[in-house]
Amino acid sequence: MERVMLETAVVGSYSMPAWLERAKNDFLLRRLSRHDLDEMHDAAVKAAIKDQEVAGVDVVSDGELRRDNMIDYFATRLPGVDVDYRSKKFYYDYYDAVARRKLPIAPLGLVDDFRFLARFTARRPKVSVTGPHSLVKRIRNEHYPSEDAFALDIARLMNLELKELVRAGATDIQVDEPYYSGFPEDVAWGVKAVNALVDGVAARIILHVCYGNRYGKPSWEGSYRYLFPAILGARIDVLMLEFARRGPDDVALFREFAPPFALGLGVVDVKTHDVEPPAMVAERIRQALAVVPAARLSVNPDCGLLHLPRDLAFAKLEAMVEGASQVRREVGG
């Protein structure tokens, strides 16, 4: 599947239907069976895929609708992590999860979800994983001597899963590391952990760093300057950042540091219900093109669309695709 110039992609999550939220909670409270919830997940994922395709997005995800949140989906799958399943009463909350021993190697089960996505889309499928730095900020460590040692070990075992994903046909793998923004002092070892995670993984690697999207609001504020220069050592193909909400100033960092990777440009704000007109999206892309050439620029929302109502999420994707299309025509792509 050939890539287009100014390729459009989702970050990962898609609008969570209210009925699915209730179903997840009913499952948590043992009022719904695993089987019924799985069926609902399948239906919701197919609908999310269809929405992305109809909107015209080039690289699609499963909407991450099977996940309670970006942490628990992995904490419950990481072998050796003890999860207290009584520790949350609302599905979106985090479980109390703790690593009390060295994590053994075992499959995480991400491949099945990827295969489902790939089977139901004709577009390029992308799978996202939460990065080791973010995971160690939420999973208590009672074994490893340091956070970075814990992160490296998570990276080691998740690396095998990413290779399994590639064997299953994955060409685009994204690593989400929003917690960098809350702990800028960790970036150096955080990058090492990402490198260990993607070592030998023959796919296009995207690193997504935002300022948080928990409950649809930022968890931190600041400038992406903190990422540099440490991020230059990341063995990634694309650095995907949020700009629509925060403004384009930090795009200039790509001029200042000339990184070896491409830029994934956030062009729609996922924290507002105002839908950007395609012309505004196009203008944001043009501004970025003054710094980054079109061949090294892809287009995406600022972050996941989880907290937006479905109609708005869809409208934002349509605007993104149309805006990108306008600029593509201008630059002859």
Added chain:
Amino acid sequence: MILHVNTVQKGSAARARDFVEALMELVEGGQVDAALLPSLRVQLDWIQYRTNFREPIVLRRAIDMDGSPLGLAEIAVDLRQSDRGWRALLPASLGTLGIAGDDPERRYLEGFTPLRAGLLWSFNRLFWQRLDDWEAATGRHFEQALPAGQSDANHAEAIADSVAEFWTMLADMDKRGHLPAEIFALEIGVGSGVRAARWLDRFRALDDERSTRFYPRLRFLLGDYSIPTLDRAMAAVAGHRDIVSVMAMDALNPFKTLSFLRYKLLYVHLTNVYDNLPADELVRRDGRLWLVEARAYLPRAETARIAAAHDVPADDVVRTVEKLVEIGPDVLRDRARGIALWRDVWAALRLEERLVRLDDVAQAPLPPGLDRHHLDDLLETAPQDVRFHLSRGAAESFGNTLPLLHPRGYLQVQDIFVTSMDEYRQGFRGPGKLDGSVVNWVNGALLRAVAARAGYDVHFTPFRYRTGSRTSILYTTQRD
């Protein structure tokens, strides 16, 4: 018949006993409609503000959404308002229990409407718009009407603690390199401006003392919908003019005025604002949900007295009141007379209530951002038989303030809260009259649900700075 004794205040037991005896005599004498008895609720003591909108005995009838009468009825009694006169009061009161129409002893000022949309809120608005006129006539500042004779908002020790907490957060952010160049803070509902002035004085002093240079970076905003109040507040904070801005703002939607500060406010404070915003009330009886509707009236005798005292034809009183809330005390040409009329009408104003059965929880007038499932969750934690505030105005204001908060920012609300649904088991308070304004307890459990939806936890701590204070301080933390 279910007799519910909420709270018998010390010294009122004899009144309660007398009331029950009088009531049972009437029941035995067949003077209470037998069709209503199976579902009849009798509430002793229906807790109210000392100055409120109710007669000593209030009857509530129930209807369905089409207006057809239903079997549920309630008798709510304020034992404080009558000294053993129940045998005289009860027969006349109960005589209208089975009647669905108008009471000829009342001059109605409006039709039945949900409480949040009632005439009392027009009076409330008038009070804040014409505060100077009211205070000139009463000869006292509105804060003197508060139970303590002054606002807890201005308590020096509470302010010092508030400043210290804020400064500590700023210092931590600064240490991490997370402190923005401009430090935005907001006070909504500014009162006399004394709190803001004292807070800023204290903040500047602390900043000087610790040489942190935060004060010059501070942008302190004062928001209120009352221009006279803002003018006063601006005068009070004159010593901080360079860092203070005032803005007219609808307390229900601060975001509308301040959307340019989305995710930028590090501190938002409100004192006694939520208790002054429109609210509805819901009742659950026998597993069904009912909306309280009310209509304002003047007792016939009071109407006659007001007409005579203010030289208004008795038949014109209702029309004059309508004009009063529309154009203010100038309704009588002589403003002083108009203000006197205003005060008399306000003092005499009463509310007649009825219960409207909701066929479905979804018909409850929930504040924006909440749906029936949140109400279901709230009701799960509530007593089976309960009356509670649906603090719609407070919830709306709260929900429209949270998006302004910086990720490290917090909201601090000093007010009178019911902090859990279970507290309604102990009684129900409000609405009441506080000088010329409305005051009402705020459903903190409802705010907790709004906050959770927006990614915040709320916490309540009693206001510990004044013995006997019934206010609490709500503050938010980011939900993890």
